[in-house]
Amino acid sequence: MNIGLTGGIATGKSTVSQMLVKRGAILIDADVVAREVMLPGHPVLKAVIAHFGQAMLLADGTLDRKKLGEHIFAHKEERKVLEGITHPAIRAEMRGRAAEYEAMYPERLIVSDIPLLYETGQGSSFEEVMVVYIPREMQLTRLMNRxxxxxxxATARISAQMDIEEKRKLADVVIDNSLGLEHTERQIDEFWLRKGLL
Known part of the structure; x- marks a missing residue:
């Protein structure tokens, strides 16, 4: 079974993904894949440098993430260019890994952790989508503290994503992460049993 995992910033998505992994799920993390495609020698990094220039590289040939971040923050249209280069490659890599894992481990749960799953129109790419939810006020407090x-x-960062209440409405499975870890663990156990996962 192949599910998408998402939530809002500071809702506890990483905590939930680790709970699933602990029970035997295979995790494909979009943030990890996004870093991998920016490693020296990768065609995606080459394409990024071809557009943004050699100045975006550090002396060791790795991407200067800070400089690129500042550039796309100052030039909004350039963010779209960057996303146009990176997003298709990240999606293709994640789909490829998911298909490979499903073929190798048909009995295992495959979890694709994608922070902007709904924002990037990937809701229908999975058998189910699990949303990690906490109320917005709690999200704000957690993000400020973290x-x-x-x-x-913190408000600006949260507002840059789809509202967590909207994500909750779209979800096939909602994990309420606002009542403590034990409560979250129980919900994961219930999901695991409901799906008949081993």
């Missing part, structure tokens, strides 16, 4: 942000900065 990242040392002001209320304005």
């Amino acid at each position: 990242n040392g942000l002001s209320k304005e900065e």
Whole structure:
């Protein structure tokens, strides 16, 4: 079974993904794949440098993430260019891995962890989508505490994503992560049993 896992920033998606892995799921993490396609020698990094220039590389040939981040933050249209280069490659790599794992381990749960799953129109790519949910106010507090942000900065980051209430409505499975880890673990156990996973 192949599911998509998403949520909002600071909702506890990583916690839930680790709970699933602990029970035997195979995790494909979009953030990890996004870093891999930017490694020296990868065609995606070559395409990024071809557009944005050699100045985006550090002396050791790796991507200067800070400089690229500042550039696309200052030039909004350039973010679309970057996404146009990276997103198709990341999606293709994730789909390929999911198909490979499904063929090798047909009895295992394959989880694709994608922060912007709905925002990038991938909701229908999976048998089910699991959303990790906490109320927006709690999300704001957690993000401020976790990242040392002001209320304005945290609000801006949360507002850049689809509203968590919208994601909850779209989800096939909602994991409410607002009542403590034990409560979250119980929901994962219930999901696991309901799906008949070993």
